[in-house]
Amino acid sequence: MIRVAIIGAAGLSGLELIHWLRFHPQVELTVLTSSKYEGQTLQALFPRFTGMSQTFEKHETNVDHCDFAFLAIPNKASLDLVPELLKKNIRVVDLSGVYRLSDIPVFEKYYKLAHTSPELLDTAIFGLPEYYKERIGNANLIANPGCYPTGALLGMLPFGNLLENLSTAPILDAKSGVSGAGGRVEDDTTNYVTVNENFKAYKVFNHQHTPEIEQYLEELTGYRAQQHGDLTFTPHLLPLNRGILTTIYLRFHDALPVEKVRASFEEMSENNPFVHVLPAGAFPDLAMVQHTNNCQIGIAHDESRKNWIVITAIDNLVKGAAGQAIQNMNLMFGLDESTGLI
Amino acid sequence: MIRVAIIGAAGLSGLELIHWLRFHPQVELTVLTSSKYEGQTLQALFPRFTGMSQTFEKHETNVDHCDFAFLAIPNKASLDLVPELLKKNIRVVDLSGVYRLSDIPVFEKYYKLAHTSPELLDTAIFGLPEYYKERIGNANLIANPGCYPTGALLGMLPFGNLLENLSTAPILDAKSGVSGAGGRVEDDTTNYVTVNENFKAYKVFNHQHTPEIEQYLEELTGYRAQQHGDLTFTPHLLPLNRGILTTIYLRFHDALPVEKVRASFEEMSENNPFVHVLPAGAFPDLAMVQHTNNCQIGIAHDESRKNWIVITAIDNLVKGAAGQAIQNMNLMFGLDESTGLI
């Protein structure tokens, strides 16, 4: 059994980790931390976990008896804690954004935070199992992808070097439920009457996930910002609890070979248990993926075959956070990557 | 023109007052206050009021040049401010709860607040126009009814002395949208992911509107708590923005005369522009009343005619707050009570 600590277990991602790990056949939920709820029991605070006996401990609690830690805490807290845990040989999946970007000035611009452990960036592996499976297996530190980048990248990566032919940089119009856009943050922006029956864009030309998408797109495909221009990523806030739908606009100089594109997506589908491409003409909705670790993908092109639209749907709390984190843990411990997940 | 001040103009009730008064033919919106937004303009903060030129002032601003004030501020602030305004001969409709209850110990028990101006209770008139029209016209201080009591009382008062025959005290099961249950309070209880796709009761056996309903029911009908028992009022929180639906259970010793009951409701309907009784067999929903000052009422009885259910629907921000407040102001200034309202 893997003895697991969840640091930051009472936030939305932490609670989602508990939801899935509760029945994971190889995991023992050894430590749950929450500064806010220290000393209180899980089942009293969250009766949907009735029957579980854990009590929240403070973040600083000793986790030496654990094999593994999920970190679901703010960026600054992850920067402080990850080096400590690694020194103790506790392997880590970090759900914060601090080990994803290789370019420190870009990181500091978007996160408004000094990077205090840049030496770890080389060993941290980006936890997108569909593209880094082998390296994840050998890693001690996984930078779990952002929710938006997960949905964005899975819709573009299969184009591979075809993206060299882009006539203009990708445009990504993403729409997220409240839990993916800062949910449970206790301020006016996620108050019920502010969000309900409403819809808006936010962080236009300015979201911290933009460089994350760009970096891994450049690393894995023929897209080059210098040549094609910066991609545009616009997040919007949907009046619903969970799910991200990303509408991706790709325009090419030349007509693309349709069969080749589909074949590439189908290959990704066949090799990965949680990625599914829909039949031609079909597009995903959020209901298809909520409460699952799946990414569902629809692809369309116009008559010229130069203009393409890819739409991806994920549950931001599962494939976009806790589920993908568990998938990464499975790979790190040599388990089937879908263990304990659906 | 009536020169009007809205003290507390940036909360939900204050904004709703602005919405309606903007086109009121006899009102000039002279002063809007908001401690939080002092110095900022209405239209910049709330673009739905584009075209209006008012700037928020602090609560302590001088309102001597006004004829009238709506108070939409916390209970304690109303206790402090009302006596001052009355001394300056500014007539007041107070939307707080502090001048509604005549029994000081009951007030202090439910509001957890010492009453600092009990001498005003005698002159304050309960602003339910359907039952206190004449006295409202002559008043300088109106205690605007609570949103729940408005929906509850309009569904029971027409029974009048028939309530002497109750076999058990009324049971009121009320369901309110978020704006009627503390909306925009910036804590976890009205956070989007807490409320959305969820439903619960709150303040069971313990809501401060219970004695308000009981007091005016005793004053105006044959119901007596000492004889029939205390009425039960249970509020619930609906995942929607606005509206209160109250399901009222009345049980009698004897079969009630059906025609007489209907006639009493129809008489209230005919004499009051904002109260409407639906045909037999029909019941209101919230869509019928949202964004209007109407109260829609449905009545049913079982075969024995001893068990009755009355269901009332109001918009908590209109008939339950701002609309009723304006209706009261109209009466105070000798205008048609429906001026500026629908």
Next chain:
Amino acid sequence: MIRVAIIGAAGLSGLELIHWLRFHPQVELTVLTSSKYEGQTLQALFPRFTGMSQTFEKHETNVDHCDFAFLAIPNKASLDLVPELLKKNIRVVDLSGVYRLSDIPVFEKYYKLAHTSPELLDTAIFGLPEYYKERIGNANLIANPGCYPTGALLGMLPFGNLLENLSTAPILDAKSGVSGAGGRVEDDTTNYVTVNENFKAYKVFNHQHTPEIEQYLEELTGYRAQQHGDLTFTPHLLPLNRGILTTIYLRFHDALPVEKVRASFEEMSENNPFVHVLPAGAFPDLAMVQHTNNCQIGIAHDESRKNWIVITAIDNLVKGAAGQAIQNMNLMFGLDESTGLI
């Protein structure tokens, strides 16, 4: 492995059965029927079941090779099909309402349907495991309880003979999400713009679950309609997908012994994996139970201890339908009743 047929697999209850049975360790999903979708595959129509290979067959398909059938079809269709299946020695959990009421005239009044197999009523067992566990184990035909009766009964049955002391019949004010109130019925009443931001009562004094609640309450407690009067049950339609919250008002002649009442609820909790009573002062909300087979219960009384409010929450598609059906199947086959459920 139990070879299972789901007759009516593409409705909301049928799909929920698939959701849970997909990972049930003792079940093989042998036949899925849907007249509407005959010949189409499950995963193409409902991509959230990607990876499953079943194809919908017509309702009349041969199920002789199955050990067991869930029926999630209209009342009339169940009346026709159940006798046939039993003759073939296929054990059945019927989710329709046709084998729940023992009084045929009452059944025909509320269901507007002639009962064509009254001889089965004696052998059909009401599938409320908390009260009929042993008989369920031996039964060939289970009448799965209605969603409203499940939430209503679990909140009242623990009072047992204390209900002899009722001073007036119980009043049940129930609120259901759309899937529990006829969801996916393709008419105007469940259209999005009709339901969203709206709320209403329906079938006032007239819902077919009223006699079901009354029958089993009389069978299992000291409540007697002839003495205490008919209970009142009022369903309301909530703007959300799933969950039923039932607010139960009980009034007694005498003060009830508080500890005895709590002890009775706690005993039910301890003996049954899916019923949980909350600590004094706490009440359930729907989020606690959604996507689980749990019933969460809160209890309160006023100072006199004569007036009690019990609030129960269930997921109408799980404990109110598919989950309870599986719990019953587990008992019928000698499995732990919580197999495959959470």
Next chain:
Amino acid sequence: MIRVAIIGAAGLSGLELIHWLRFHPQVELTVLTSSKYEGQTLQALFPRFTGMSQTFEKHETNVDHCDFAFLAIPNKASLDLVPELLKKNIRVVDLSGVYRLSDIPVFEKYYKLAHTSPELLDTAIFGLPEYYKERIGNANLIANPGCYPTGALLGMLPFGNLLENLSTAPILDAKSGVSGAGGRVEDDTTNYVTVNENFKAYKVFNHQHTPEIEQYLEELTGYRAQQHGDLTFTPHLLPLNRGILTTIYLRFHDALPVEKVRASFEEMSENNPFVHVLPAGAFPDLAMVQHTNNCQIGIAHDESRKNWIVITAIDNLVKGAAGQAIQNMNLMFGLDESTGLI
């Protein structure tokens, strides 16, 4: 007084017309038609119109005594009825899509309908008051713009000839509430449980509003499909009742003069009562415009000033349908265009 007929008064657009015209100072609501509800009264069917005395008549009713007709009926029905009304000298605002497109083959491709009165296309004026004010005043037949084209065009037209410099055709990612996407259509696609907590794109590369946007964009600006390519328009379905937010992506060869762009939008704002451009850095949400005839617009560019995002918000039932229709009627009768609207 203008004697007005609303043909198709019981659909969502028809009811919204009634809502606004009820208090229009120059209008008498002379005829309301509804085939479905012929003979029934408005206030009985829709209690929110309590106090109004109209009865629905059949569509074929004689409207010779009217001066003016709004048509809110299906496309085919408008094709049949408009020529008749014009012959009787009844002026018409047609809310259907049949007189908007000048290219008959394009019309027939997207609407799957033969055009039976092409001779009227020359006299029909596109009812976008911000750009066709004078011609609307003189017209007898107005083709009221589609809801999506209204939001799309108002966000692009002020660029005028700057659009000649586009490096790629505009990409429009639009999100509509249910009432703008076929609401009250009584089929599965707008059923509550299908839409609630869900989100999806529809008619990808295939929505009939695409050529409407393209035609008027070409007519009024420097955009040319032949040179810049076809614009891409993708509608999505939001889980809310009303409102359309359109995110418009424009990319140019050269850096655009920021002040000139803003000046152009501000000029449109100043000259038109219902169009408002927000300050730099601000973007609209749907709450700003719901239940108003306003279009709120936010504009942003990246550091290169070559990439622009414009976001517009309208209420699809008001500026996107009934409100704009009334604005057009006002202009046709020489009234102030904002009469009866907010």
